[in-house]
Amino acid sequence: RIVASDGACPKQQTRDTLRRAGCGLFYGADHPANSSWALTTTCQNSYAAEVGAAARWVAWAWEPQRLLTDCHTVHLRFEKLRRGIPIKPKTMVAAWKRIITGYKAKSELNLITEHVKGHATLASVEGDAWKTLCRQYNNEADQLAVNGARSHGPPPAFFAQYAKFASTVAAIQFMLVDIAMARRLRSQVLRTKGE
Numbered sequence: 535r536i537v538a539s540d541g542a543c544p545k546q547q548t549r550d551t552l553r554r555a556g557c558g559l560f561y562g563a564d565h566p567a568n569s570s571w572a573l574t575t576t577c578q579n580s581y582a583a584e585v586g587a588a589a590r591w592v593a594w595a596w597e598p599q600r601l602l603t604d605c606h607t608v609h610l611r612f613e614k615l616r617r618g619i620p621i622k623p624k625t626m627v628a629a630w631k632r633i634i635t636g637y638k639a640k641s642e643l644n645l646i647t648e649h650v651k652g653h654a655t656l657a658s659v660e661g662d663a664w665k666t667l668c669r670q671y672n673n674e675a676d677q678l679a680v681n682g683a684r685s686h687g688p689p690p691a692f693f694a695q696y697a698k699f700a701s702t703v704a705a706i707q708f709m710l711v712d713i714a715m716a717r718r719l720r721s722q723v724l725r726t727k728g729e
Contacts, residue, residue: 537561538602538671539591540652541573541583542679545693552696553578556682557587559594560674567594570678572686577626583679584608585626585633588647592636598644602671604652612637612647652676 543555555573562568569590573583584605591601603609611621611630615637623630637645650668651658653676659665 535561535597535599536602536667536671537591537599538650538668538675539584539587539608540604540672540675540679541580541585541587542676542683543578543580543583544680544683546580552693554683554686555579555583555586556679556685557583557590558675558678558680558682559587559591560671560678568674568678570682570685572682575626575629581605581607582626582629583683585629587675587679588612589629589632589636592633592640592645595636595640595643595645599646601645601647602650602668602675603647604650604672604676606649609647609649612645616646 538560540558540560541555542558543553545553555578556570557573558570560568571590573586575582575586584603585608588601588603588605588608591599601612611623611633614621615634621630621634648668650672651665652672654665654669654672656669659669
């Protein structure tokens with residue numbers, strides 16, 4: 535069975551407190567295990583979501599599976615696990631511990647990963663049936679992850695209000711700089727007249 539996992543953090547460039555990440559697993563069209571969920575860790579970024587999706591994949595695996603992931607780090611760490619090489623993650627430690635425990639417990643299932651290009655274009659996969667399938671699965675998992683991220687973020691109106699607030703603050707800052715420059719110019723003029 536082929537499964538695609540993805541993590542998404544649509545507002546990754548915003549402040550930490552505004553970020554919301556989500557995860558997605560895609561097992562195939564109309565499959566009952568297809569799912570999206572909000573990442574509930576304190577760390578809200580796309581890498582944390584990628585690891586969260588991989589952790590759930592391992593927990594849910596019930597038969598030999600190949601995970602398609604566009605996260606190179608997740609793929610490389612699974613490759614190390616497959617080869618029996620210990621991994622020592624510095625972030626998302628609890629999730630990686632769950633992955634390691636689950637992976638070892640399900641070693642007979644032959645769970646493997648494959649790194650795929652994220653957001654691949656049609657032109658980049660043209661004529662290659664496997665890459666086309668990987669693209670389709672990755673896109674579906676990405677959409678599920680985005681839905682998961684949106685399920686627990688602030689309402690869209692909040693971001694519009696935040697942008698308006700930031701714009702107002704910037705305008706005030708520019709106005710204060712203009713006032714300071716005008717005062718400086720005025721004192722220079724007054725000093726020149728006094729000489």
